Amino acid sequence: MPDKVYHLGMNREDVRAAQAAILPGDPGRVEDIAGTPTFEYSKEVACKREYRSWLGYLEGRPVLVTSTGIGGPSTSIAIEELAMLGIRHFIRVGTTGAIRDHISPGDVIITTGAVRQDGASTHYAPLEYPAVAHHEAVQSLVQAAQELEINYHVGITCSSDTFYPGQERVDSFSGYVPRRFQGATQEWERLNVLNYEMEAATVLTMCSVLGLVGGCVTGVIVNRHQKEHISQDDLVLGENNAVQTAVRAMQILTREKN
C-alpha cells in the first residue's frame, strides 16, 4: 500500500482515483457537504489536524471533500498533497463578508480573481502573477447558482491573511487597525472588489501555477456596511447556499464532456 501523504493522512487507495475535491475551510462542514443527498456512499477517509476528508460519489464519480483550515499556509498544504494524490479539480467553498451595498447575507460570490493579500501564494509566484479562477470552474459555478435559483455575484475577492486587521475590523481586542489597512475597505470597494475571505488567493494562484483547475464560491454571512455582528441565521443561510452551489458545480465540472 503506498505511503500516506504527511498532513492529510491518505494514500491513493483511500481516494479511489478521485480527480476532484471540494475544499471547505471548516472541518465541521465536511460531513454536511459529503452528506448532501446528491453525494452517494459518503464516508470519512482521514482526519488529521485541521484536515478532515470524506469521499463520496457524484453521478458515480469519486469526489473528495477535504477541509483546508483557515488561511493560506494550511490551504497550500492541502492543495499540494491532494495534487500528489491525483486531484486535478478544486472548488473552494467558504463563508465571506461582503463589502458592497447590493450584496446581502445568503447571496453567493463566485470569485473570478483574488487580491493577493495572503502570504502563501507569494511562495508560488511573484505578486505580479494573477490569482484567477479557471474559466470552466467559473462557468460551472454560475450554471449551478442559476439552476438552484440562488442569488449570485461574479467578481473579485480580497483574500486577507487576517480576519481582523486585514479586513479592517475595529471590533477586535485592541480595536486598532494598523495604518496600512485603514481605509482599505473603502479602497477595495472603489476598485470593484466584492468581498473579503482568507483562502481564494492561495487556491487560485496555486491551481494556475500547478496546471490545475481551481474555483471558489463563498456564501455571504455579513454585509460589512450594515453591521459587524454575524448572526447564526445568516451564517446558516450563507453556508447552505454556498455548499449547494459548490456541490452542483462540481457535478457539472466533472461530467464527461462529449
Ligand SMILES: O=P(O)(O)O[C@H]1O[C@H](CO)[C@@H](O)[C@H]1O
Ligand atoms: O468558512 P471558511 O471556508 O473557513 O472561510 C472563511 O471563514 C474563515 C474566517 O472566519 C476564513 O477561513 C474565511 O476565508
Ligand SMILES: O=c1cc[nH]c(=O)[nH]1
Ligand atoms: O467577514 C468575513 C466573513 C467570513 N470570513 C471572512 O474572512 N470574513
